[in-house]
Amino acid sequence: MSAAHPVKCSSLPFASVNQDRMKRYEKFADEIAELIRTGVLGPGEKVPSVRHASRTYGVSPSTVFQAYYLLEDRGLIQARARSGYFVREHAKRPLHEPELTAHAAQTTEVDVSELVFSVLASLKDPHTVPFGSAFPSPDLFxxxxxxxxxxxxxxxxxxxxxxxxxxxxxxxxxxxxxxxxxxxxxxxxxxxxxxxxxxxxxxxxxxxxxxxxxxxxxxxxxxxxxxxxxxxxxxxxxxxxxxxxxxxxxxxxxxxxxxxxxxxxxxxxxxxxxxxxxxxxxxxxxxxxxxxxxxxxxxxxxxxxxxxxxxxxxxxxxxxxxxxxxxxxxxxxxxxxxxxxxxxxxxxxxxxxxxxxxxxxxxxxxxxxxxxxxxxxxxxxxYDRHLRKLRHALEMQQSAMLASAARHFPANTRVTRPSGGYFLWFEFPERLDSLQLLRLALAQGISLAPGPIFSASQGFRHCARLNYGHPWNPSSEQAMEVLGRLVAGLL
Amino acid sequence: MSAAHPVKCSSLPFASVNQDRMKRYEKFADEIAELIRTGVLGPGEKVPSVRHASRTYGVSPSTVFQAYYLLEDRGLIQARARSGYFVREHAKRPLHEPELTAHAAQTTEVDVSELVFSVLASLKDPHTVPFGSAFPSPDLFxxxxxxxxxxxxxxxxxxxxxxxxxxxxxxxxxxxxxxxxxxxxxxxxxxxxxxxxxxxxxxxxxxxxxxxxxxxxxxxxxxxxxxxxxxxxxxxxxxxxxxxxxxxxxxxxxxxxxxxxxxxxxxxxxxxxxxxxxxxxxxxxxxxxxxxxxxxxxxxxxxxxxxxxxxxxxxxxxxxxxxxxxxxxxxxxxxxxxxxxxxxxxxxxxxxxxxxxxxxxxxxxxxxxxxxxxxxxxxxxxYDRHLRKLRHALEMQQSAMLASAARHFPANTRVTRPSGGYFLWFEFPERLDSLQLLRLALAQGISLAPGPIFSASQGFRHCARLNYGHPWNPSSEQAMEVLGRLVAGLL
Incomplete structure (x- = not known):
């Protein structure tokens, strides 16, 4: 930068500082969101009424209102006329979370590059549904x-x-x-x-x-x-x-x-x-x-x-x-x-x-x-404004994929519930081979990232990473349905 | 590129093809330039008259004229009223070229990074005359x-x-x-x-x-x-x-x-x-x-x-x-x-x-x-138009530095005459230490690249690389004079 144009660096840190000194309603919304994410509040369940919440948690009714508007905006709850707010129904039959991975307690010579490159090459076709992609949709930027x-x-x-x-x-x-x-x-x-x-x-x-x-x-x-x-x-x-x-x-x-x-x-x-x-x-x-x-x-x-x-x-x-x-x-x-x-x-x-x-x-x-x-x-x-939009979009898309998986995948599938990012990790029953699933899925125009590329010892054969970083649309929903059928067929 | 904008790739290759099928006058100019570069035609000497050249080399007088205009443009010759063209005087007392470097015939563990980094760090000051720089002037782009x-x-x-x-x-x-x-x-x-x-x-x-x-x-x-x-x-x-x-x-x-x-x-x-x-x-x-x-x-x-x-x-x-x-x-x-x-x-x-x-x-x-x-x-x-301008600028600057070196450096200094680029390599008498020269030069606000950083065995102690990639101006000339004095003082 030339000396004639002094640095204006005020916009960023203060925006962030404001965000850091988070508003009370945002904090409250986060607490409710955490309860939903961890399943304490299940799909279809009523969230506390404004009066109840205000009394119980010691916040003003307007704070509760603002928090619920925010949660509605984030796609986590929805209002029903004259009944109050409810956790969205999109995960009627939620899948369980996977457990701690097993400990190998050994050192492993790494020899996965060939596998990774061949899998990545298979994911490049721009016409597939990009569940295997490493990137979120560039349209989000x-x-x-x-x-x-x-x-x-x-x-x-x-x-x-x-x-x-x-x-x-x-x-x-x-x-x-x-x-x-x-x-x-x-x-x-x-x-x-x-x-x-x-x-x-x-x-x-x-x-x-x-x-x-x-x-x-x-x-x-x-x-x-x-x-x-x-x-x-x-x-x-x-x-x-x-x-x-x-x-x-x-x-x-x-x-x-x-x-x-x-x-x-x-x-x-x-x-x-x-x-x-x-x-x-x-x-x-x-x-x-x-x-x-x-x-x-x-x-x-x-x-x-x-x-x-x-x-x-x-x-x-x-x-x-x-x-x-x-x-x-x-x-x-x-x-x-x-x-x-x-x-x-x-x-x-x-x-x-x-x-x-x-x-x-x-x-x-x-x-x-x-x-x-x-x-x-x-x-x-x-930047901070963009990030808030991006995070909201990804959170909505995660909900959509989780709900879709619950609808279409076998009930003994396990799936993570991350508090950010744009990946879900699916753990299928042990006898599923995700490399075979990948081949079948690609033939149907759907990509995914199979478990073994994430492991030096090429474990996680029954797992797969799915990307929800792209706007959810009917073809995403259809792709999940197809994947669900393929998984069921392989079991 | 989106499909709506088809690639236009005609401009470049045809421009280059024209350049490749070089005009006759350009070829002739190159031949004369080579004679000047290699010292066959010395500074101040007359180049063949148009009539003579036309007859001897079997080219038309207009080709010779065009070639001489080009060489004048490139700073290699100058017209004198009613006397014809002469090789420019700027290297009255040209320095000799260095000879083939000696052959070590051995393998060398390389351990120069510290030296190179410490030298490069010393060259960073933007207020020095940048003879030690690795880059040509960014103003040329x-x-x-x-x-x-x-x-x-x-x-x-x-x-x-x-x-x-x-x-x-x-x-x-x-x-x-x-x-x-x-x-x-x-x-x-x-x-x-x-x-x-x-x-x-x-x-x-x-x-x-x-x-x-x-x-x-x-x-x-x-x-x-x-x-x-x-x-x-x-x-x-x-x-x-x-x-x-x-x-x-x-x-x-x-x-x-x-x-x-x-x-x-x-x-x-x-x-x-x-x-x-x-x-x-x-x-x-x-x-x-x-x-x-x-x-x-x-x-x-x-x-x-x-x-x-x-x-x-x-x-x-x-x-x-x-x-x-x-x-x-x-x-x-x-x-x-x-x-x-x-x-x-x-x-x-x-x-x-x-x-x-x-x-x-x-x-x-x-x-x-x-x-x-x-x-x-x-x-x-x-691009090709830019490159022609850039090459002319560098060629002029090379002439200027060579001439300046001939004026200010001891007569037993040797220097290369490269047919391109923006570096000259100077070989001083053996007892000169270019790292010491660098220290003295930096104290006077002049940088240079000392010989030992160019060698695994840290030879070339009496050599230095000078950059002529920056427009030649009075401070360049003055810096050469100072360097000449420092070199003489060290010998």
């Missing part, structure tokens, strides 16, 4: 507004900044990211931030910083398949730690593995884990951190879905507890704002300088115009 | 026109293309690059092209595809310092092959090394080599290719300066001889069009698919908007 920010940024970017931004990263963007950390309670010196080509590059660089070929890395089970591919590429071995579908990593199992094995790094998603959608509680995140400090094992925290939480409480990262610079916190704008711009970052803790150098030796820099466009958008584009 | 292409491209890019382009790369961009290869005589199936985050990522991916830690890689001596950093990062060993400052790699030495050592790959710049500026002849490039075929050793051809040739003959890459898919030809738009956009590519030969997969596992994709902007520019922006 403010692409025209981003284009405006790009034009604005390119007008202001001096030729010499284009060169300078290649080594250091765009200063405005780094400041905006640091401000977002600050607002979410993480005080971060800007020097810790390295801008990368999406989170994927950040994760790669972090792993290279702290490992040598042959080393052991603890990962979740199931985990994001690209994590396994990276391990394989770098000739690292996986130690698979079981994950509870709601509470996240099994800390007991992790503690055992850390005691018994020379683990060099952990690569975890502490919030909205892919594929399970699990989020650890803050207490558990802190306990995880203390465990890692005890063993002096660095954490690569992959937090790319953090902005897609439902409700009004942004999840805190493990990074927020990091006294010692042991956590490398990786994220990006790819899932929340700007797919294809390929801008991510890492708050690299004690490894920041080493990560920056490694980046200079591999790709030098992410695209400078893309960095400048995002910096402009973060200052002027209304 | 059509950045406003690129911004227009960006706006145009973002209006046309559909949300779904943004996702699709991440795995395959922008189809228009790949087609435009393939067309440019075709025009320069390389028939390339589009499938061989992988779009990367600049050439640096392409080079990294190629090297990872064909080596394992501990392997030997043949590199030039001196070579581009980032090549050494990449070798060090991947724990590869360098076999340094001497380079002739005009003719490029010593094929005899390479042949010996290939016979004696288990070299797994070569990383060479066959045209306008950095830092020497050497370009191999086509015959020599073919001989190099046959040598590599004989040993079945793949070539990673770093060709990022290829578009910056002076005169009218684009240099052919070794890739143009590649029958067996043994050459990975890497290039980018960073030096010729769009610094900071970070768009490069590799024509990966038999390794293309493996390279594409490796890219998906490391950065996924370069920025999609940047790809689309360049595709639009290549179709509509006038």
């Amino acid at each position: 403010p692409l025209p507004r981003l284009a405006k920010s790009m034009a604005h940024a390119l007008r202001r970017l001096s030729p010499h900044e284009i060169i300078a931004d290649m080594t250091a990263g765009n200063a405005d963007l780094r400041r905006q990211i640091a401000l977002r950390y600050m607002v979410s309670g993480v005080m971060l010196p800007m020097e810790e931030l390295v801008i990368s080509n999406g989170a994927m590059e950040a994760l790669n660089l972090c792993l290279q910083c702290v490992t040598q070929p042959g080393d052991l890395v603890a990962v979740e089970s199931p985990t994001f398949y690209a994590c396994l591919q990276v391990l394989e590429r770098l000739q690292l071995k996986a130690v698979e730690i079981p994950v509870h579908p709601r509470e996240g990593i099994d800390l007991g199992a992790l503690s055992e593995s850390l005691k018994q094995l020379p683990i060099k790094a952990c690569w975890f998603m502490s919030s909205l884990q892919n594929p399970l959608g699990a989020s650890m509680s803050e207490e558990k995140k802190q306990a995880l951190y203390e465990l890692l400090v005890e063993h002096q094992v660095p954490l690569i925290e992959d937090d790319v879905y953090a902005e897609l939480y439902f409700g009004s409480h942004p999840p805190k990262p493990v990074k927020s507890f990091d006294r010692e610079g042991l956590v490398m916190h990786c994220s990006s704008f790819s899932k929340s704002l700007a797919p294809g711009y390929r801008i991510g970052w890492v708050a690299g803790g004690r490894y920041a300088e080493q990560i920056a150098r490694l980046k200079l030796m591999t790709t030098i820099s992410p695209s400078v115009p893309a960095q400048a466009a995002l910096a402009d958008y973060l200052q002027h584009g209304g | 059509p950045l406003p026109r690129l911004a227009k292409s960006m706006a145009h491209a973002l209006r046309r890019l559909s949300p779904h293309e943004i996702i699709a382009d991440m795995t395959a790369g922008n189809a228009d961009l790949r087609r435009q690059i393939a067309l440019r290869y075709m025009v320069s005589g390389v028939m390339l199936p589009m499938e061989e092209l992988v779009i990367s985050n600049g050439a640096m990522e392409a080079l990294n991916l190629c090297l990872q595809c064909v080596t394992q830690p501990g392997d030997l890689v043949a590199v030039e001596s001196p070579t581009f310092y980032a090549c050494l950093q990449v070798l060090e990062r991947l724990q590869l060993k360098a076999v340094e092959i001497p380079v002739h400052p005009r003719e490029g790699i010593d094929l005899g030495a390479l042949s010996e090394s290939l016979k004696q050592l288990p070299i797994k790959a070569c990383w060479f710049m066959s045209s306008l080599q950095n830092p020497l500026g050497a370009s191999m002849s086509e015959e020599k490039k073919q001989a190099l290719y046959e040598l590599l075929v004989e040993h079945q050793v793949p070539l990673i051809e770093d060709d990022v300066y290829a578009e910056l040739y002076f005169g009218s003959h684009p240099p052919k890459p070794v890739k143009s001889f590649d029958r067996e898919g043994l050459v990975m030809h890497c290039s980018s738009f960073s030096k010729s069009l769009a610094p900071g956009y970070r768009i490069g590519w590799v024509a990966g030969g038999r390794y293309a698919e493996q390279i594409a997969r490796l890219k998906l596992m490391t950065t996924i994709s370069p920025s999609v908007p940047a790809q689309a902007a360049l595709a639009d520019y290549l179709q509509h922006g006038g």
Whole structure:
């Protein structure tokens, strides 16, 4: 940015601060939403009347009204004339949640890339119903507004900044990211931030910083398949730690593995884990951190879905507890704002300088115009407004898919109920083969992500990840019906 | 690109074809320029009269006139009233060229990153005279026109293309690059092209595809310092092959090394080599290719300066001889069009698919908007017109720096006379220490790139690379004078 145009950075943090100092009715709505999500309030059940709620919870009637309007807007409850509010009926016969995954307690040479690539190649056809996709619908993103920010940024970017931004990263963007950390309670010196080509590059660089070929890395089970591919590429071995579908990593199992094995790094998603959608509680995140400090094992925290939480409480990262610079916190704008711009970052803790150098030796820099466009958008584009819309859309779509699954899938199917993101994880009876299901589904124009690509030991054969990141429409509903029939046929 | 806007790809290839079918006067001008460059026609000497030239070389007088106008335009000759044309006086006392570098005939563990990073950090100050810079002046690039292409491209890019382009790369961009290869005589199936985050990522991916830690890689001596950093990062060993400052790699030495050592790959710049500026002849490039075929050793051809040739003959890459898919030809738009956009590519030969997969596992994709902007520019922006202007500017600036060096540097200084690019390589008497020179120069607000960063064995201590990629002005001239005094003081 030229000196003639001083930075306007007020819009973002204050918007977020307001959100942080959440309104009373939003808090109350969140509490009710949690009761619905966890099944305390079942489909079709009446939510407390305004009078009752006001008296019981000590909030004003207008707060309750506002909260119920919000919940109606989020698609969780609906009004019935002269009867009050009811939990929406869309999950008449809700499916159960899966349980904690089993613990293998061994190290695994990773050899999944071929399988992953062949599955991913099969998912590319744009004419299939994209339940197997890794991305939410690009229609959910403010692409025209981003284009405006790009034009604005390119007008202001001096030729010499284009060169300078290649080594250091765009200063405005780094400041905006640091401000977002600050607002979410993480005080971060800007020097810790390295801008990368999406989170994927950040994760790669972090792993290279702290490992040598042959080393052991603890990962979740199931985990994001690209994590396994990276391990394989770098000739690292996986130690698979079981994950509870709601509470996240099994800390007991992790503690055992850390005691018994020379683990060099952990690569975890502490919030909205892919594929399970699990989020650890803050207490558990802190306990995880203390465990890692005890063993002096660095954490690569992959937090790319953090902005897609439902409700009004942004999840805190493990990074927020990091006294010692042991956590490398990786994220990006790819899932929340700007797919294809390929801008991510890492708050690299004690490894920041080493990560920056490694980046200079591999790709030098992410695209400078893309960095400048995002910096402009973060200052002027209304990111928080967009995020609220996006979260609402995803929450509605999750409800729709859950309800559809309950209608069409066999009753002994289990499914997660994540509090954000755009993935559901389905656990079918053990004898189902999800790779076979994928073949049959593709023949019917439907994609899905089969369980074995999420596991170093190629477990989860009877599981599949389905993407609800696309607006729900009759063909989604029909696709669920077809899938349900295919699953039943295979059992 | 949406179906409603069919691709217009006619502008580029035909412009280039015209340039390829070079006009007679351009050819003649090139021949005279070569005589001047190689010193056959010395500064102040008269070039053949129009009548004489027309008769001797069998060209029409108007062809000679046009050629001389062009050479005048390129700053190589000047008219004197009623006396005809003379070679410009700017190099009264031309410095000699350096000779072939010595052959070490050994393998070297690479350990230069610290040195390179500390030198590069010292060059960052924007207030120094940027002789040490790796980039030409960003003012030489059509950045406003690129911004227009960006706006145009973002209006046309559909949300779904943004996702699709991440795995395959922008189809228009790949087609435009393939067309440019075709025009320069390389028939390339589009499938061989992988779009990367600049050439640096392409080079990294190629090297990872064909080596394992501990392997030997043949590199030039001196070579581009980032090549050494990449070798060090991947724990590869360098076999340094001497380079002739005009003719490029010593094929005899390479042949010996290939016979004696288990070299797994070569990383060479066959045209306008950095830092020497050497370009191999086509015959020599073919001989190099046959040598590599004989040993079945793949070539990673770093060709990022290829578009910056002076005169009218684009240099052919070794890739143009590649029958067996043994050459990975890497290039980018960073030096010729769009610094900071970070768009490069590799024509990966038999390794293309493996390279594409490796890219998906490391950065996924370069920025999609940047790809689309360049595709639009290549179709509509006038790339060839821009390149002609850029080449003329660089050629003029080279003359100016050479002349200035002749005025201010000790007479026993040697300097290259590259036929393109924006670097000169200076060889001072052996007892000069260029790291010391750098320290003294920085204190005077002048940067330079000292010899040892270009060598795995940290040779070339008495050498330095100077960048003439910035418009020549009084402060450049003054900086050369100061440098000359510092050099003299150190001797």
